[in-house]
Amino acid sequence: MVITNSQWTAEKIKAGFDRFIKENGRLPKSMEMDTGGADYLPNRKFIERNFGGLEKLRRELGYTDVHFGKGKFRSEIAYKVNASGRKIELALEKLLKNKFGEVFVHTEKIFDNTKNRVDFYIYSPSGNFGIDVFGTETMHNLQSNMSAKLTKYSGFSEKLFFIVANDSFSQDDLDNYIKRKNFRIMFWKNNNRKAKTLQTDAKIITMKSLERVLDNMEAYPNPLV
Numbered sequence: 001m002v003i004t005n006s007q008w009t010a011e012k013i014k015a016g017f018d019r020f021i022k023e024n025g026r027l028p029k030s031m032e033m034d035t036g037g038a039d040y041l042p043n044r045k046f047i048e049r050n051f052g053g054l055e056k057l058r059r060e061l062g063y064t065d066v067h068f069g070k071g072k073f074r075s076e077i078a079y080k081v082n083a084s085g086r087k088i089e090l091a092l093e094k095l096l097k098n099k100f101g102e103v104f105v106h107t108e109k110i111f112d113n114t115k116n117r118v119d120f121y122i123y124s125p126s127g128n129f130g131i132d133v134f135g136t137e138t139m140h141n142l143q144s145n146m147s148a149k150l151t152k153y154s155g156f157s158e159k160l161f162f163i164v165a166n167d168s169f170s171q172d173d174l175d176n177y178i179k180r181k182n183f184r185i186m187f188w189k190n191n192n193r194k195a196k197t198l199q200t201d202a203k204i205i206t207m208k209s210l211e212r213v214l215d216n217m218e219a220y221p222n223p224l225v
Contacts, residue, residue, distance in 0.1 A: 008042045010051065014061045016041040027063060030054055088165040088207055089119065089133045095211070096131075100124060100219045112155040126217040129159035131210075135166055142177060142204075150198065160202040161210055171209045178204060 020028045030044045051057040096105045100122055109121035118130035136142050
């Protein structure tokens, strides 16, 4: 049954929240409601217009830990993202050394006079390149993460791969997001609005996509053999 906007009462929304908790072990996040993650709940804008916002409604319906951006939930998200990122980073280091040899894989390599470091720098006959691994909770946060990184790597002149350490995102998800945004990140500097763009030789990809890229690259002979 499709529920119209006029039928979304607090009681029906609470029933939807309780169903979501039963199925997922927690309350739904705002992004999940906006993207139709649960068709038995209204979208976030409807709740903001009619109930004063998700946080307020959660509290009025008797739920605790009502703000997912603070406290317990914020800590849990940060832990999961960091743990996932570290796991992927270790797996990536092993993959790179197996492919190119330990001599040709440098970790935390300084690449400019400000002592900025790239997570991995690899020497290859196919062209030297860098890799930055980072975690992001949602597609919504991808742009803010990348804003800082585009500034950091503005002086990096070689091929660069940004690896999203979250296996819940597919390459299609990333490609569609970048295409939709045209990846122009707007920011303010000296009271003027500026735009940052993704470098020509830079790509935002998943770990699986990187593995496919590496398969087509060549490695130098091991000088230690």
